Amino acid sequence: MSAHQPTQHVASYYAASANPGPERPSVSGRVECDVCVVGAGFTGISAALHLAEQGQSVVVLEAARVGFGASGRNGGQLVNSYSRDMDVIEAKYGEETARALGSMAFEGNRIIRDRIAQYGIACDLxxxxxxxxxxxxxxxxxxxxxxxxxxxxxxxxxxxxxxxxxxxxxxxxxxxxxxxxxxxHIHPLNLVLGQAAAFESLGGVIYEQSPVTQLTHGEPVVLTTPGGEVRAQRVVLAGNAYMQGVEPRLESKSxxxxxxxxxxxxxxxxxxxxxxxxxxxxxxxxxxxxxxxxxxxxxxxxxxxxxxxxxxxxxxxxxxxxxxxxxxxxxxxxxxxxxxxxxxxxTLNRLPQFGRLNDNVYFAQGYSGHGVTCSHLAGKLIAETMRGESERFDAFAGLPHLPFPGGRLLRVPFSALGAWYYSTRDKLGI
The missing domain is CATH 3.30.9.10 (D-Amino Acid Oxidase, subunit A, domain 2)
Incomplete structure (x- = not known):
């Protein structure tokens, strides 16, 4: 995260009506943990909460504030399934993949409702x-x-x-x-703030204003921040659209x-x-x-x-x-x-990208506008994988993802041209 980027919530209705919560400290010195999660949005906090419930020692690093990105700014709608539906998945990737993803297509919604009920989260459901x-x-x-x-x-x-x-x-x-x-529908910022508080009630630690400036793979993984470093046995990268510069391999295909x-x-x-x-x-x-x-x-x-x-x-x-x-x-x-x-x-195929960069670094990103429910599913699947149950996570991780045509320079005009074509068809009703 570059120095000129804001570090407080944007001036939104959500920020103006957010439930009160603490301002958390930034990393100072060396911190050690079982799992370090990068990004305190829906994906990161969902994963952190599931892992804390499993008894893991979990630290979350957030470059700005909890819910700073899409998780605290979106439309607040609980929409089931994915940005591409099961018919497209079946046609492109086969019946087995469609069956696996279809069995999870309505789960994120249920996870959110369970969290709200279990932890008494006030988020205007x-x-x-x-x-x-x-x-x-x-x-x-x-x-x-x-x-x-x-x-x-x-x-x-x-x-x-x-x-x-x-x-x-x-x-x-x-x-x-x-x-x-x-x-x-819900107040999304209050939903993520409520889950963050639930995570902390189980002993989890969140550091705000702590952007990752360097990620050094190994055992442990070392995550460097301006004020110190975190050493973790495993890492979850969950910064989504707000993690440029941390891991180039995650940027080329989104x-x-x-x-x-x-x-x-x-x-x-x-x-x-x-x-x-x-x-x-x-x-x-x-x-x-x-x-x-x-x-x-x-x-x-x-x-x-x-x-x-x-x-x-x-x-x-x-x-x-x-x-x-x-x-x-x-x-x-x-x-x-x-x-x-x-x-x-x-993402180019409009399906989320889940996977591993190596044996101890996991990621989930690229919900393509369908992130509220699917991000909560992602957090649960990451936690399942870390306890040795990887079949459901791997159903997503096996999806092929291609770079946008034109590379970094031309992906924007190419995508805009495609959007113009489809929106013109919408207007003409064809």
Whole structure:
């Protein structure tokens, strides 16, 4: 992490409404542990908590604050499965791989709910999420989506067509919708802060403001920070889009991408219920999708768009507000109180990258916009692997991952060109 990067949470709605917690010290001198986790987001804290529950001595290193990256900035939606669904996995990688990944596709959601219940985490959990179709082709896609998930044992889905959509969304944009009654939405920063506190209650240690400046492989692995070093028997690399420069092998097959979110002033109860009558989260079916939901205090949180390469936009509100008004023109006079961006990590095949750099360094990254649930699964699978049960982790680790075409120089324009092509098809309904 370079010196000019911020080390405090961005000025988001989540940071403004975060549950109180400690500012943790940075590393000073030499620290020794069984496992060192790099990155205090969902992946890292999920792994750390599972490992601490197994009785391991675990240290977490965070370059900024717990939940600083995508884990504390995202849309807060509990969406099942992966960024590429089982039909694509089956077609590209075969039935055996699809069966293995399909058996875990709905597990991350359950892990989150178990954590909230087990540790009493206050993170505004609400039920249900909606996939909204903008045209007839997307509605047909939702029918296929429902059949696919049912084939993998997930039957908590309900298809709405035509005017029935307005039961869930007060917008005329949509021709149909698929409700996942097992989905939901949360305050993501409070979720990761709550799990961090749970980890610490079991004896785990988190160091903030402690970027890894050098990783020296060996037994033990040595992780150097500005204030000292950590020596660990095993390491988990979980920095995702915020770990440039630590391990070049993890950078060549992924690309940081930015997404933008705005949050309105609080809405009165009648307006909020007119927008989302049953308080579910929504995402549309476009390639560059819009996603939105109500917060606990009845603000509309609305996100969308992707900036390839993770560049910050000059005005987030100028980009997102027109999208919000296209969906809800009745909010023309609404005030926006917060606007922020954050990076997620994209892979070429849109599937997460799990693996080992050697016998004692593990990694999980690249959720491609589907990170809230899958990152929690990743943490559990890493902990399973470290206790000798690696079959489920290896189902992901065996997926082939290719570099982006054009290398580091051209991957951004190539990806943007592809996104333009698919978003044009969305607009034309083809």
């Amino acid at each position: 609400k039920e249900g999420n909606v996939f909204a179709a903008c045209n007839a082709k997307q509605l047909e896609g939702l029918r296929e989506h429902q059949a696919l998930w049912q084939r993998y044992g997930h039957d908590q889905l309900e298809l709405l067509e035509g005017e029935a959509v307005k039961r869930e969304v007060g917008s005329s944009r949509y021709t149909g919708a698929l409700i996942d009654h097992s989905g939901g 690309m940081p991408c930015g997404t933008q979110i705005i949050t309105t002033e609080p809405l009165d109860e009648a307006t909020a219920r007119a927008l989302l009558p049953n308080d579910m989260a929504v995402e549309d079916c476009n390639y560059l999708l819009d996603y939105y939901r109500l917060t606990a205090d009845n603000r509309l949180l609305y996100g969308g768009g992707t900036s390839y390469g993770g560049q910050d936009l000059a005005s987030i509100e100028a980009v997102i507000r027109p999208k919000l008004l296209k969906t809800f023109p009745q909010l023309a006079d609404i005030k926006v109180d917060y606007a922020w961006s954050g990076n997620f990590l994209l």
